[in-house]
Amino acid sequence: xxxxIMITGSCGLIGGSFxxxxxxxxxxxxxxxxxxxxxxxxxxxxxxxxxxxxxxxxCDPHIINTIFQFEQPEIVIHAAEESxxxxxxxxxxxxxxxxxxxxCQKNNVQKIIYLSSDKVYGSSTHNTYREDxxxxxxxxxxxxxxxxxxxxxxxxxxxxxxxxxxSNNFGPRQAVSKLIPKTIKSILNNSEIQVSEQSRxxxxxxxxxxxxxxxIENGINNQIYNVxxxxxxxxxxxxxxxxxxxxxxxLIKAVxxxxxxxxxxxxxxxxxxxWKLNQKFNDSIPFVVExxxxxxxxxx
Numbered sequence: 139x140x141x142x143i144m145i146t147g148s149c150g151l152i153g154g155s156f157x158x159x160x161x162x163x164x165x166x167x168x169x170x171x172x173x174x175x176x177x178x179x180x181x182x183x184x185x186x187x188x189x190x191x192x193x194x195x196x197c198d199p200h201i202i203n204t205i206f207q208f209e210q211p212e213i214v215i216h217a218a219e220e221s222x223x224x225x226x227x228x229x230x231x232x233x234x235x236x237x238x239x240x241x242c243q244k245n246n247v248q249k250i251i252y253l254s255s256d257k258v259y260g261s262s263t264h265n266t267y268r269e270d271x272x273x274x275x276x277x278x279x280x281x282x283x284x285x286x287x288x289x290x291x292x293x294x295x296x297x298x299x300x301x302x303x304x305s306n307n308f309g310p311r312q313a314v315s316k317l318i319p320k321t322i323k324s325i326l327n328n329s330e331i332q333v334s335e336q337s338r339x340x341x342x343x344x345x346x347x348x349x350x351x352x353x354i355e356n357g358i359n360n361q362i363y364n365v366x367x368x369x370x371x372x373x374x375x376x377x378x379x380x381x382x383x384x385x386x387x388x389l390i391k392a393v394x395x396x397x398x399x400x401x402x403x404x405x406x407x408x409x410x411x412x413w414k415l416n417q418k419f420n421d422s423i424p425f426v427v428e429x430x431x432x433x434x435x436x437x438x
Contacts, residue, residue, distance in 0.1 A: 140166040144211035146196055146238060147218030149173040151312045152253060155343040156350055157184050170209040196234035206241040213354060214242055217253045222315060224280055231284035239295045249298040251353060254289055256305045257282035261398035268404040271362040278398055298359045305366035309343035310429040314437045321379045322430045323437040325386035333376045334395040339402055341367030342417035352413040364403035368419050382427045
């Protein structure tokens with residue numbers, strides 16, 4: 139029997155990619171989703187006979203509860219978030235999570251899977267240390283604070299849950315405000331690329347989708363899992379894109395940007411569930427660059 143899964147934020151990179159991947163692979167899920175659908179996200183709604191979509195804002199508890207009453211999901215993947223507009227972060231990320239939790243409680247949802255961020259750990263203090271799920275938390279931005287606040291709401295909700303702390307994702311259809319599509323756009327437009335020495339872990343969105351599915355099938359209730367890939371400096375990422383496009387090296391300008399100097403997490407706990415990285419960055423990035431070059435409309 140297929141599991142009934144609801145995804146919030148299904149027009150985002152991860153939510154939308156998860157739906158596409160599960161339907162393409164004919165996984166045993168009955169999928170419904172919701173998203174507020176605004177101009178800040180380039181992802182189109184994935185229309186398919188096996189995907190029931192509703193336009194809704196997670197900050198509206200009445201609408202969310204009505205949708206949950208109708209769809210009766212067994213598992214909720216809460217991916218909706220505001221990552222750019224600081225004025226909306228508190229309401230969208232915290233109040234939105236509260237609305238989703240209440241709908242889960244009222245409609246007997248078996249488990250909520252919350253997509254959090256490695257930003258809740260703050261900046262790593264050592265060049266080789268990787269944070270595990272028990273590490274101290276030290277969020278250094280409003281976004282990270284809102285994600286940690288949502289984690290605490292979920293932990294104290296009485297619901298079965300899993301929290302996935304994600305590192306930087308990349309892949310087709312990503313918002314142009316993010317480093318990789320932004321760099322591709324700058325090279326195509328012959329414009330300056332401002333980049334810092336900050337270091338991050340990068341994971342292809344398909345591997346993140348595999349992690350979500352692994353947790354759905356095998357995750358231990360009320361466990362947190364780090365989901366992370368290979369570590370690169372931002373300058374390394376930009377240089378790799380320039381190499382793939384055979385252009386843009388002269389556009390790079392090193393700058394000091396605010397934010398965590400380094401973020402790195404240990405994903406061994408997730409690997410114990412038989413998850414693994416399938417798409418290495420160096421092998422994947424040429425295909426991602428090609429996708430954006432063939433879909434320039436997304437970068438307007």
